Amino acid sequence: MRLRIGARLFEGPGPFVMGVVNATPDSFSDGGRFLSPDAAAAQAERLAEEGADLVDLGGESTRPGAAPVDAVEERRRVVPVVARLRARGFALPISIDTSKAEVARAALEAGADLVNDVHGLADPALARVVADAGAPVVLMHTRGTPATMQDLAVYRDLLAEVAAELRQALARAVAAGVAEERIILDPGLGFAKTPGQSVELLARVGELRALGRPLLVGPSRKRFIGHLTGAPVEDRLPGTLAAVTACVLAGVELVRVHDVAAARQAAQVAAALRQAAILR
Numbered sequence: 001m002r003l004r005i006g007a008r009l010f011e012g013p014g015p016f017v018m019g020v021v022n023a024t025p026d027s028f029s030d031g032g033r034f035l036s037p038d039a040a041a042a043q044a045e046r047l048a049e050e051g052a053d054l055v056d057l058g059g060e061s062t063r064p065g066a067a068p069v070d071a072v073e074e075r076r077r078v079v080p081v082v083a084r085l086r087a088r089g090f091a092l093p094i095s096i097d098t099s100k101a102e103v104a105r106a107a108l109e110a111g112a113d114l115v116n117d118v119h120g121l122a123d124p125a126l127a128r129v130v131a132d133a134g135a136p137v138v139l140m141h142t143r144g145t146p147a148t149m150q151d152l153a154v155y156r157d158l159l160a161e162v163a164a165e166l167r168q169a170l171a172r173a174v175a176a177g178v179a180e181e182r183i184i185l186d187p188g189l190g191f192a193k194t195p196g197q198s199v200e201l202l203a204r205v206g207e208l209r210a211l212g213r214p215l216l217v218g219p220s221r222k223r224f225i226g227h228l229t230g231a232p233v234e235d236r237l238p239g240t241l242a243a244v245t246a247c248v249l250a251g252v253e254l255v256r257v258h259d260v261a262a263a264r265q266a267a268q269v270a271a272a273l274r275q276a277a278i279l280r
Helices: 037-050 071-087 101-110 124-133 158-175 195-203 205-211 223-229 237-249 260-279
Strands: 002-005 008-011 016-022 054-058 094-097 114-117 137-140 183-186 254-257
Touching: 016 037, 016 260, 037 054, 037 071, 037 260, 054 071, 054 114, 071 094, 071 101, 094 101, 101 114, 101 124, 114 124, 124 158, 137 158, 158 183, 158 195, 158 205, 195 205, 195 223, 195 237, 223 237, 237 254, 237 260, 254 260
Parallel strands: 016 054, 016 254, 054 094, 094 114, 114 137, 137 183
Antiparallel strands: 002 008
């Protein structure tokens, strides 16, 4: 992986850890805790202290069944956070987790570096914003909306169809003027996937490296962990660390997590194991 995000060059196999900041009242994992700009900025700074390589800021929950948020409200939630962090000299790259063109534009103008779109640049207006800004972008796989996506988790061949739809998103981004070397792909664990499908996708995620772009995977506290273990959201850290380990062993470059310090330690051990296996 060789990708410049803001002032930082991400080079090598990683693992690189993306810390999650949800400036929302209804996130499945920590809804409401970081809704105010000051609380969200403080959380980003905590994640940086824990060893995050970049942070991902979102103002709209994308959990199954979540209510949509209009662009004005989403922008109100996230742009002041970006502005506060940059005013304080926050050094890490900031990713804006949005599917709305005007939110992405405002966040990039305020100092964000990366757009993380769960809909894979399905909106041509967002694709133009990303292309015009020359910003890196994460293209995630999903189907439908938070209200409908679980009804669309129907696949004949899960990995082949996810790969094909990610290829379509990649082609769409390039056709819109986004440089291919600025694109990261995310298979979208839990998005239009049943718990069983998320497990299968995680087990085979290394096969998606054939797409030729860096991979980002977000297993943190996801429903499939609760399905496997019976653990509620707040008790899913051990399962998350197992999933992070699987990702790194499979060659995934970036992992998106809430618990940065623990995930970084697991990722570092997994990376050492992967390297030792390569050298044998």
